[in-house]
Amino acid sequence: MRLRRSPAALVAAIAAVVIALTGCGADSQAAAGEPGEKFTLRIGVIGSGNRLTGPVGYLHDKSALVPLLADAGVGGVEVFSFPNGPDLNQALVAGELDLATYGDTPALVARGAGQPTRLIAQAAVGLDAAIVTKKGGPGSLQELAGRKIATQTGSYMHRYLLGALTDAKIEPKEIVHIYASDIEAALERGDVDAAAVPAANVEALRYKSYPVIDTLAVDHPQYRGTSATVVTETFLGEHAGFVKTWQAAQVEATRQAKASWDEYLSFAVDVGGFASDIVRKTTLEEQLPDTPFTDEGLTLLEGTKRFLVQQGFVRKDFAVDDWIAPEARG
Incomplete structure (x- = not known):
């Protein structure tokens, strides 16, 4: 069965991607600064309050994220929250963000519409x-x-x-x-x-x-869902070495979260807005991979992409392996 329901928000986001593709480079370069200079990393997330979630958010909440990214030239982090993926995609293609960490579905839809992003990590696998x-x-x-x-x-x-x-x-x-x-x-x-x-x-x-x-x-x-952490190709071209630095920070953040699980859950309660018993029941260690990519995560991602192509939400099929940034492999 083919469900012919291209939601208005999703269609609008795809249209915005196609229209804006040719005009996003200059703004992104201005925000990033010249090579070698410290810059503020602009991150897009789904949620509210302009706060990072997950282990990376936990680290950032303790003012421990930026020091781990300093070798890549990051001097600060600015977080922008969006109510859903299509809205975030529009900001990403407009050059208003450098990096986004959100659900795999909107990330795949954007890439299939021609948005120039590269996948650098999956921070969560097996979302329920x-x-x-x-x-x-x-x-x-x-x-x-x-x-x-x-x-x-x-x-x-x-x-x-x-x-x-x-x-x-x-x-x-x-x-x-x-x-x-x-x-x-x-x-x-x-x-x-x-x-x-x-x-x-x-x-x-x-x-x-x-x-x-x-x-x-x-x-x-x-x-089951996974998350996708993507960067724009413009940003990637200007910041050699960033991918490995980000991946190392994600791995360290996950390690610290699992080592201090009760403290991490308290952070998740604070940032998520749900009661403590709900957060403790639905926040699972096994959903947080210890490496930037896992076989399970990539298998789920490929299955989601294939389904979205069949349903017409991904306009043009592509290989997930080609989407992954070269520096992110291994």
Whole structure:
């Protein structure tokens, strides 16, 4: 089954990528500065509060990230939060960011639209989600046929939802874009019958007795999400050695997070906005790889890319191996 639902936000982002490709270099060069000078690394993330999450965010929160990046010329870090991947992609292609760390789905869509990025790491592998329904609503995946379903379009949850429906040969009435933070209100009002949301949101909704009818990691593990850390090709050309420096910082951040797990979880509670018991249940050490790339992470990434090509969300197919920056290999 081919679901012909190119969400407006995703389509707009792709269009912005194509239009802006020829005009982003000068702004990026101005922000980066001359070779050898200290510069401020501009990082785009998904979330709020302009804060880095994950182990790298944990390190940055302790003022320990910039020193690890100093050898690459980084004198400071500025973080910009975006509500979803398509919005971040527009800022990246406009030359307003140097690096982005976000979900694999929007990163793949952008690359497939011709956005000149290079993949340098995966900071998280095996991200979970689930399909939650309104109270008294559909009781199974099959009962979603002809129903209205919400998700955050352009996300790994969106990819999971489409994959689960396709595998079950289910045709919903409509898939609509709603941010994960607004899903509960939509379910409460009956605006939608079900929604695909991240693991932490699932637990928050489960606590309030919203039924969970399908779980990504249990029912469709091949669709688990990963993160993608990408840099622009312009930035990469101006900062030789940055990739290895960033990868080393990510590895060290993960090591420190796992070595001080309770402290890391406290950071995750602070930055995530969820209750401590939810964060502790959904933040898993095994989702944080000890190396920049793993076989599992690349396998999941390839599967996501292949599905997005089949669905038409990735306009032009490409090899993941060609997307990875040469300096990032090994």
